[in-house]
Amino acid sequence: MLKKILIILIGSIFITSGIGVFGLSNNIDHDLTLNDSFDMVIISPSLFSNQIQRLIDHKNNVGVDTFLKTTEDIYREYSGRDDAEKIKYFIKDSIEKYDVEYVLLFGGKKILSFKWNLPARYSNLDDGFGHEIFLSDLYFSDIYKENGDFDDWDSNGNGIFAEWGFNGDDLDLNPDVAVGRLPCRTKNEVENVIDKIINYENNAFGDTWFKKVVAVGGDTFPDYEGYEGEFTCDTALSYMGDFDIIKLYTSTGDLVGPEDIIDELNQGCGFFMTRGRGGTDRIRMVMPEGSEFVAFNIDYISDLSNEGMYPVCILGECIHGRFDVGIINIFKLIKGDPEYNQYDCIPECIAWRLIREKNTGAIACITNTNICFGAIGDNDDNGVLDDAEMYGGFLAVEFFRLYGENELRFLGDIFKKSVLNYNDIFPVNSNKIHSKSVQEYILMGDPSLKIGGYP
Ligand SMILES: [Ca+2]
Ligand SMILES: [Ca+2]
Ligand SMILES: [Ca+2]
């Protein structure tokens, strides 16, 4: 049967346009031997090294053997066509020599600068909707090709990464290690996120606030039958049987504005899921009669009072994870650079703002760096709205399924496995929308985070 899958943009209005010596946790330098193994490597600029030691000590105390490697050391010791590729070769080495399972990229863009303290890779997959270049941390996680060779994401060797189509780059897109990023710009941000991770892992276990999921949805595509966002939330929640479930849906009148979300977040919850329409700085929801409103945005984050009760957020909309925005981009906009619009000039994306906020907000966000997709209708007539069965909807449902059924408890394991499962089911090598759905999917947070904390 030939199935025609309709796709539609969510949130399109927001775009107009040889290893040395490691510093070990106990501050004693050891010569590493091939017998040493670690669970996690943290990569950061040396600017943050001293502060990160506190996180490394904590990780080692809870049994996640962790070491730090500075970008400066990597650039000195590794070859590659640019800094991002040198980091990728280092990650490959860490897997092969030290059995590393988690990589935490501790840094992103420099504040008030066009430069990076820890670089990104941009995918050049053209989705056909005019959004050609976007951040893809999957690059740092998909280390090997199917045949086991290093994958530089430029198989045709023309210097352009992850091109789609005939004569484009062949990618397997299967993550080989779990990667998360904390795109800190300042030492203050480093301090805030480390405080939150340690507090969370030490205190969340057994607390009643954690055993709660807050889900936010509406009628994402009011011209089509069914309440797509609510349906996808319901499907995800079906795997969370032993949790208290709070549904903030537009169709029931439980969600009419930001205060409904703020009230629930302030009471604490282990998970916060949204499926609506996106934006760099906002989450939008749609009423069944078709009117759209801002359900939450960056301006409300300073109103949060959920101290010590930080949710893992699954934000199923567009561009929330775009960690390359910044006020400085205003200079690009003024110069008429067509790659920049007003939303590229805000101080930060909403996902990062939630995480870096001191003592409130989120512990991690799983979201998208660019335009993501939703499906409309039930084209395969299986009684399940297709929004829950593919693209970002599938990935969100899969997160909760893996947590609820398989008892994976480390955040990066679930994130990585959900991408692997997506790639198993969908033709990511022959369908650019499926390909983009995994390339733009990002774990902003610590991949070794123990969900629900340690006993
Ligand atoms: Ca290429
Ligand atoms: Ca791979
Ligand atoms: Ca609908």
Ligand SMILES: [Ca+2]
């Ligand atoms: Ca279906």
